[in-house]
Amino acid sequence: MRLSCLSLSLIVAAGISQPLAAQTVSEAELAELKQQLAALQARIQALEAQAEQSPPTAASPTTAVQTSTKGGVKVTSAEKDFEFSLGGRIHWDAYVFDRDQAPATSSSELRRARLTFQGKAYGWEYKLEQDFAGGSNLDGLRDAYIATRVGPGKLFIGQFKPYRSMAELTSSNELPLMERPFASANGLFNGRQFQQGVGYLIGGEDYTLGASVFNLRHAAGNRNEGIGAAVRATWAPLRSDERTVHLGVSLSHENSNQDTPALAARAHYAGRRGPTLAIASTPAGSGQSVNTVGLEAAAAFGSALLQSEYMQAHFGQPGGDSERVDTWYLQGSWLLGGGHKPYKAGTGVFGSGPVESGGQWELLARYDHIRNRDRNDHEARSATFGVSYYVNPALRFMLNYTRGKNQLTGDNTGQYALRTQFVF
Numbered sequence: 001m002r003l004s005c006l007s008l009s010l011i012v013a014a015g016i017s018q019p020l021a022a023q024t025v026s027e028a029e030l031a032e033l034k035q036q037l038a039a040l041q042a043r044i045q046a047l048e049a050q051a052e053q054s055p056p057t058a059a060s061p062t063t064a065v066q067t068s069t070k071g072g073v074k075v076t077s078a079e080k081d082f083e084f085s086l087g088g089r090i091h092w093d094a095y096v097f098d099r100d101q102a103p104a105t106s107s108s109e110l111r112r113a114r115l116t117f118q119g120k121a122y123g124w125e126y127k128l129e130q131d132f133a134g135g136s137n138l139d140g141l142r143d144a145y146i147a148t149r150v151g152p153g154k155l156f157i158g159q160f161k162p163y164r165s166m167a168e169l170t171s172s173n174e175l176p177l178m179e180r181p182f183a184s185a186n187g188l189f190n191g192r193q194f195q196q197g198v199g200y201l202i203g204g205e206d207y208t209l210g211a212s213v214f215n216l217r218h219a220a221g222n223r224n225e226g227i228g229a230a231v232r233a234t235w236a237p238l239r240s241d242e243r244t245v246h247l248g249v250s251l252s253h254e255n256s257n258q259d260t261p262a263l264a265a266r267a268h269y270a271g272r273r274g275p276t277l278a279i280a281s282t283p284a285g286s287g288q289s290v291n292t293v294g295l296e297a298a299a300a301f302g303s304a305l306l307q308s309e310y311m312q313a314h315f316g317q318p319g320g321d322s323e324r325v326d327t328w329y330l331q332g333s334w335l336l337g338g339g340h341k342p343y344k345a346g347t348g349v350f351g352s353g354p355v356e357s358g359g360q361w362e363l364l365a366r367y368d369h370i371r372n373r374d375r376n377d378h379e380a381r382s383a384t385f386g387v388s389y390y391v392n393p394a395l396r397f398m399l400n401y402t403r404g405k406n407q408l409t410g411d412n413t414g415q416y417a418l419r420t421q422f423v424f
Helices: 002-024 027-053
Strands: 066-068 073-076 083-098 107-121 124-131 141-150 153-160 195-203 207-215 227-239 243-255 264-267 277-281 289-301 304-316 322-335 360-372 379-390 395-406 414-423
Touching: 153 207, 264 360, 277 304, 277 322, 277 360, 277 379
Parallel strands: none
Antiparallel strands: 066 073, 073 083, 083 107, 083 414, 107 124, 124 141, 141 153, 153 195, 195 207, 207 227, 227 243, 243 289, 264 277, 289 304, 304 322, 322 360, 360 379, 379 395, 395 414
């Protein structure tokens, strides 16, 4: 546009100057001037054509689509309104049983083989996680929800873990030992880890408050009218780079209603795939409820971490009676290479410790106990000792030894277990 204006100005100037030039210059000089003006105009037109054909300037890196491969593959739009990431985990276990009375088969298996898709679009977050080791189609479906900010917290709609049990809400990638304690879906909430419903979670710098309402249907199970609710609150009165103290409380109510399968508590007292003891259960389709209260406490000082939970549940029985189940555990870990396990204030759980270039060793131990106080000898306990080596933040090797006791039968089975864990 600038060149066109210049061209027009020169042409106008030439037209005005012609009568004046005729009075003071010869015809030869005027012809030479016109020739120079024509050449200048041709040059201007050539520059204008060149400017129109030039490619547009490349977009600034700050406004282009951004990609990252740290902690999975992640793509973010220029305006940061859209995100997509792909990650996953592979947990491969091998185990050998030290048999006593109960039969048990030593073998190996893919404990977890998951792909996780997550991101955000139009102000909503989403997450879809499939565990191919957990079965096909809906059997292996884990997290499957959408979420968005509403007021001071975040609203979740879909399938996720109800807000109860610190051990349950800790990611399987960050569990200190290979299996969760009895105060989780590995015992008290047997088979009821992921539920479908609506949740709301508020997280601050040193507290969380979460509430969820859900049905009691497994993703691959039949429809039923069971419904539940859970509330969990946590507080970290002490938080620093070297010291963290955590306190928590949770309440859970599960009402079986029509066509609901039995709500059971089972103790896997000698490790996964080992013998189990049925602790308590509501009759299937009975309409009975399970009410649970839980207390949490944890303290991390330097490279040491102690964590404990106590839960008391009442399993409703026909005739208005109920059976009381108590479970508790005490768990400890120590990072030999130093460092402090990070505390995730937004969810009220601890993550894995730091891993330097030379790797990280961790020593672990846990004592676990569960008991039905209304049934004689319906009681189980286990002691687990472990050592883990973190090669890098993605790769970990875990060795656990568990010795379990079935009070009802007297069985005293042990298990040696080795896990190769890779997270991407």
